[in-house]
Structure formats: structure tokens, C-alpha cells
Amino acid sequence: MNPILEVVSLKKYYPVRGGLLPGRRGFVQAVEDVSFTIAKGETLSIVGESGCGKSTVGRAVLRLTEPTEGQILLDGWRIDKIPVPQLRKLRRHMQVVFQDPFSSLSPRMTVRDIIAEPLVNFGLAKGRAEIDDRVAGLLDKVRLPRDAMRRLAHEFSGGQRQRICIARALAPSPALIICDEAVSALDVSFKAQIVNLLTDLQDELGLALLFISHDLAIVEHMTHRVAVMYLGSIVEIADRRSLFSRPSHPYSRALLSSVPAPDPTASRRRIVLTGEVPSPINPPSGCRFHTRCPYVFDRCRTEVPKLRARTEATYFGATQLAACHLDALPAL
Numbered sequence: 001m002n003p004i005l006e007v008v009s010l011k012k013y014y015p016v017r018g019g020l021l022p023g024r025r026g027f028v029q030a031v032e033d034v035s036f037t038i039a040k041g042e043t044l045s046i047v048g049e050s051g052c053g054k055s056t057v058g059r060a061v062l063r064l065t066e067p068t069e070g071q072i073l074l075d076g077w078r079i080d081k082i083p084v085p086q087l088r089k090l091r092r093h094m095q096v097v098f099q100d101p102f103s104s105l106s107p108r109m110t111v112r113d114i115i116a117e118p119l120v121n122f123g124l125a126k127g128r129a130e131i132d133d134r135v136a137g138l139l140d141k142v143r144l145p146r147d148a149m150r151r152l153a154h155e156f157s158g159g160q161r162q163r164i165c166i167a168r169a170l171a172p173s174p175a176l177i178i179c180d181e182a183v184s185a186l187d188v189s190f191k192a193q194i195v196n197l198l199t200d201l202q203d204e205l206g207l208a209l210l211f212i213s214h215d216l217a218i219v220e221h222m223t224h225r226v227a228v229m230y231l232g233s234i235v236e237i238a239d240r241r242s243l244f245s246r247p248s249h250p251y252s253r254a255l256l257s258s259v260p261a262p263d264p265t266a267s268r269r270r271i272v273l274t275g276e277v278p279s280p281i282n283p284p285s286g287c288r289f290h291t292r293c294p295y296v297f298d299r300c301r302t303e304v305p306k307l308r309a310r311t312e313a314t315y316f317g318a319t320q321l322a323a324c325h326l327d328a329l330p331a332l
């Protein structure tokens with residue numbers, strides 16, 4: 001089956017003042033050679049520490065930022081190349097839910113207006129009665145009462161607001177929804193509710209989800225596959241079970257070691273990495289992780305490791321790729 005989303009060798013460099021030499025322009029190498037696919041009905045999560053490039057990938061897919069290099073295909077259409085008028089039409093098929101989505105909306109808008117906006121913009125419903133009807137149906141889908149329509153968004157709690165945003169995102173019947181830290185600001189119980197709602201909607205509608213989050217406990221609970229990013233690159237990409245039970249990149253192993261195991265008997269040994277994350281303006285040569293890797297050897301300092309299948313790949317009969325020169329991680 002063809003993927004809904006295909007990202008091929010995506011690179012995003014932001015120009016900045018003050019590179020290595022004074023007066024010279026430098027670049028923040030925010031995303032370096034990132035490739036992945038998402039199938040219909042599938043969730044791929046992107047995880048990693050703050051600044052590793054997660055949101056930049058999401059923004060490039062939405063074409064809110066122009067990629068420096070690479071290809072982005074939505075159901076076969078080149079998002080990165082398509083002229084703006086056609087892009088507007090294609091946008092219908094990919095929607096986004098942010099952490100604080102109401103910051104950009106007028107506080108005077110009613111919930112009805114917020115959810116109706118994409119319906120009107122994409123010409124998907126006409127006339128008051130039809131629009132009200134569609135909005136009511138969308139409120140049902142996100143399990144909010146229909147009388148929410150006439151109220152203002154700020155009257156609602158954080159969790160309810162995210163339901164309103166999900167209703168708005170669903171309005172144009174997209175194939176893909178990008179969630180960028182969509183539940184990160186919510187209390188634990190709301191987080192679980194919103195994530196359950198998203199996965200229920202995914203099953204019902206066959207949605208593809210790109211779930212960007214630094215919250216590994218939530219990701220472990222709901223994703224199909226995970227891409228782990230470090231300093232702009234994917235260091236490991238694998239199905240959930242393989243990654244969380246046997247991470248095969250030294251960075252993934254350290255990152256995941258901080259997540260409490262869902263099964264308390266299978267305690268995870270905490271690995272603390274030393275040193276700071278290097279600057280993306282002047283990232284390390286070779287493997288970008290080599291300055292902090294406990295297993296570094298000469299080759300890592302000069303040669304960029306490519307993603308390749310791990311020996312553990314057959315462990316659960318699923319795919320697990322890591323960008324590491326080691327063939328297998330040493331036992332802890």
C-alpha cells in the first residue's frame with residue numbers, strides 16, 4: 001500500500017547571524033537528512049529532546065516552512081514543490097493540532113465559528129443550517145455537548161479546548177493529522193482522554209497521525225512506530241514494541257531509560273548521558289551523537305552512520321533501523 005505521507009532526505013537549515021566567524025552568516029542545521037513514511041491508519045511518533053528538530057519536520061510537512069532540500073509527498077503529491085493555489089486545496093488533507101491552538105484565534109469567536117472556519121474556507125458546507133449541522137456532528141465525534149457551539153472557547157478547560165481543536169482539524173476530513181505537543185500542556189488524566197479520543201478517531205476514520213511529543217510515556221501508550229531524533233537526525237526508527245523493549249541506538253537507550261516501565265517488574269536501568277547537546281550551528285562531524293556516546297570509537301568521529309536494519313530486527317518480526325556503526329549495543 002502506498003504511504004499517505006512520505007518524507008525523503010528532508011533537510012532544513014535556518015540562516016542565522018554569527019556563525020563560526022564574526023560577521024559571517026551561519027546556519028542552524030535543524031533537520032539533516034530525515035526520511036520516513038506513514039501509512040493510512042498509522043501513527044508515527046517523533047520523539048527527542050527539546051531543539052532536536054521535531055517541530056521543524058512537522059512545519060515542513062505542512063509547508064509552514066520551506067525545506068532546504070528533500071521531498072515531501074502527501075498521497076503522492078509533492079507538497080514541497082506544488083504551487084501555492086494548489087497547495088491551499090491540498091491543505092484540506094493535512095491538518096494540525098498544536099499545544100496552544102487558541103493563541104492565534106480571536107477570543108470573540110464561538111466554538112461554532114472556530115469549527116466552521118475550515119468548512120467555509122474549503123467550500124465544504126454552505127448556508128447556516130448545513131454548517132450548524134456539520135459542526136454538531138463534529139462535536140459529537142469529539143464527545144462534546146452540542147450546546148458548546150454557542151459558547152466561547154475560553155470558557156472551556158484545556159482538555160475540552162483540545163477536543164474543539166480536534167473537531168476543527170477533522171472538519172475537512174483530512175487523511176493526515178499532525179499533533180505537535182498536542183497533549184503536552186494537559187494534566188495526566190486529560191492527556192489520556194485526548195490520546196484515547198485520537199486513537200478511537202483514527203480507528204474509525206483511518207487517519208494517519210504524525211505525533212510529535214517529548215512525552216515518551218504517552219507515546220509508548222499509543223503509537224505504532226517511533227522515530228527518535230537527536231540533533232536534527234533520526235537515530236532510530238522502529239515499531240513501538242521493539243523500540244521500547246530493546247532500543248538499538250545508544251541515544252534511544254539513554255532517552256528511554258528515563259521513562260518508567262509500564263510493567264513495574266521490568267525496571268529500566270537509568271542511563272545518564274554526560275555533556276551538553278552540541279549546537280546545531282556547528283554539529284559534531286561523523287555521528288552527531290559521538291561526543292556523548294558511551295561506546296564511541298574512531299569511525300564515529302568521521303563517518304556519518306546510515307540507518308540500517310539491526311540484528312534485533314527479527315525479534316518481534318518487525319522493522320527496527322538504527323544509525324549506528326556498532327552492529328549491536330553492548331549489554332548493560
Ligand SMILES: Nc1ncnc2c1ncn2[C@@H]1O[C@H](COP(=O)(O)OP(=O)(O)OP(=O)(O)O)[C@@H](O)[C@H]1O
Pocket residue numbers: 014015016028029030048049050051052053054055056057214280
Ligand atoms: N525560525 C527559526 N530560525 C532559526 N532557528 C530555528 C527556527 N526555528 C527553529 N530553530 C532552531 O532549530 C532547531 C530545531 O527546533 P525545533 O523547534 O524543530 O525543535 P523541537 O524538537 O520541536 O523542540 P521542542 O521540543 O522544544 O519543541 C533548534 O535549534 C531551534 O533553535
Ligand SMILES: [Mg+2]
Pocket residue numbers: 054055056
Ligand atoms: Mg517543538
